[in-house]
Amino acid sequence: MVLIGIATLNYKINNISNMRLPENYYKVIHQCGGLPLGIPVINDEVYINKILDTIDGLVVPGGGDVHPKYYQESMTNLVQDVDENLDQFQIDLILKALDRRLPILAICRGHQVLNVALGGSLYQDLSMSNTYNAICHDQTKIGIPNNETIHEVTFKAGSILENIFGKKMKVNSFHHQAIKALGKGLIPTAYSTDGLIEAVELQGRSEVISVQWHPERTENQLPLINYFVKIVRERKE
Numbered sequence: 001m002v003l004i005g006i007a008t009l010n011y012k013i014n015n016i017s018n019m020r021l022p023e024n025y026y027k028v029i030h031q032c033g034g035l036p037l038g039i040p041v042i043n044d045e046v047y048i049n050k051i052l053d054t055i056d057g058l059v060v061p062g063g064g065d066v067h068p069k070y071y072q073e074s075m076t077n078l079v080q081d082v083d084e085n086l087d088q089f090q091i092d093l094i095l096k097a098l099d100r101r102l103p104i105l106a107i108c109r110g111h112q113v114l115n116v117a118l119g120g121s122l123y124q125d126l127s128m129s130n131t132y133n134a135i136c137h138d139q140t141k142i143g144i145p146n147n148e149t150i151h152e153v154t155f156k157a158g159s160i161l162e163n164i165f166g167k168k169m170k171v172n173s174f175h176h177q178a179i180k181a182l183g184k185g186l187i188p189t190a191y192s193t194d195g196l197i198e199a200v201e202l203q204g205r206s207e208v209i210s211v212q213w214h215p216e217r218t219e220n221q222l223p224l225i226n227y228f229v230k231i232v233r234e235r236k237e
Helices: 023-033 045-054 084-099 107-118 160-167 219-236
Strands: 002-007 009-013 016-020 036-039 058-059 104-107 151-155 168-171 186-192 197-202 205-211
Touching: 002 009, 002 023, 002 045, 002 219, 023 036, 045 084, 045 186, 045 219, 058 084, 058 107, 058 219, 084 104, 084 197, 104 107, 104 219, 107 151, 107 168, 107 205, 151 160, 151 197, 160 186, 160 197, 160 205, 168 219, 205 219
Parallel strands: 002 036, 002 058, 058 104, 104 205
Antiparallel strands: 009 016, 151 168, 151 186, 186 197, 197 205
């Protein structure tokens, strides 16, 4: 089996920081034949290098907002749940993983952090754009359960995601931020019906996949997790 590191989040219980990792991430990796390993948030270069030398692939999961300073903007009052220590850790983790050509699956917040790490920017809130309000991008606001899908995305012809799923499919949605300016080398490979970028790939790097939705929460996304674990296994061999 391949060892797949999943970046964890910080979460306070009774004012004490704890390592947080929702079970869907590690359960679906295990279900698809990988060995999941939670990676604590420790901003130390030696530690990050050791972790990346140990694992075979990296998952960067969902979570709170990225501090706008990392994409050269001032923070508005629409930004939520900022953790600058986490931001810096995940940016460093991603950049060092890219240098090593480790397979990466970035999900929701992870999708946004990847974009920022590569010099891109985000909409601090989709309400700041008149374009992306035609459909609901956060299904929790209208009471749709986590494991159900809400809107359709269209995949770019020839993309990894089109090869896995076909031209279109329905996905879930739990975000109020999204990619604005693309990071260096990133190619949009999925759009929602209102034109929002929903997935990207890294040019020339088939081992890097990034999606705005949560594939670990719905059965129809298992082919993506299986593909990622397969890529990790092939790279290791």
